Amino acid sequence: MLFTGEYEHTLDPKGRLSIPSRFRQSLSPDTVGDKFYLIIGANKKLWLYPDKYYEQLVNRYPAELIPDEKILQFEQLTFGLARLVEIDTTGRVLVPEKMLRRAALDKQVIIIGVRDHLELWDRDEWERYVENGLSEYSQTLTRARLARMLPGSGKASDTAE
Numbered sequence: 044m045l046f047t048g049e050y051e052h053t054l055d056p057k058g059r060l061s062i063p064s065r066f067r068q069s070l071s072p073d074t075v076g077d078k079f080y081l082i083i084g085a086n087k088k089l090w091l092y093p094d095k096y097y098e099q100l101v102n103r104y105p106a107e108l109i110p111d112e113k114i115l116q117f118e119q120l121t122f123g124l125a126r127l128v129e130i131d132t133t134g135r136v137l138v139p140e141k142m143l144r145r146a147a148l149d150k151q152v153i154i155i156g157v158r159d160h161l162e163l164w165d166r167d168e169w170e171r172y173v174e175n176g177l178s179e180y181s182q183t184l185t186r187a188r189l190a191r192m193l194p195g196s197g198k199a200s201d202t203a204e
Contacts, residue, residue: 044069044096046156051166054150058143059135062091063154066161067134069093079136082125084162089138089146091161094127138163 050063062079070077076095084090092100110118124145128136138148151166164172176183 044075044093044159046158046161048156049169050154052152052154054138054143054148054152055135058138058140059131060138060152060154060163061133061135062130062161064134066154066156067130070130078127078129079161080125081128081136081138081142082121083142083145084160086162087146089142089148089163090157091128091136091163092159096159 046066046069048063048065052061052063054060069075070093074095075093076097078094079091080094080097082090082092106118107114124142126139126142128138130136143149146163148163148165153164153166153169155162155164155169
């Protein structure tokens with residue numbers, strides 16, 4: 044499962060969002076799931092994860108009886124605000140109004156594929172982000188390559204000695 048690309052969409056008056064067929068075709072009830080968990084991501088955008096895949100990610104880190112204060116806050120916000128959303132027969136999901144407000148989304152959105160999840164962005168904000176990001180793209184690539192080569196990054200190249 045690999046989500047890539049950008050797609051412009053308009054939320055209907057009820058807050059339903061059409062998921063591009065390319066993304067729906069990546070779903071499988073037996074492996075990654077056929078629904079989405081809708082969460083508020085680290086960048087305060089709405090993120091959509093295939094349900095079974097998301098549950099696998101979450102279960103990699105066991106719950107703690109007495110979690111650290113920051114871990115507790117993270118879990119309260121992440122899981123407390125999350126919603127399991129189903130894809131209807133026309134390929135749409137219902138995005139709750141409260142989540143749209145919290146993510147500062149209007150009716151005009153961009154859906155982007157970000158490796159293992161989808162993100163919903165305000166259309167104008169996404170265009171500004173892309174414009175700024177492309178102006179620094181070669182520097183970002185260089186920093187990413189260097190980070191992968193540094194000792195302690197956890198990559199296979201670190202353990203090849």
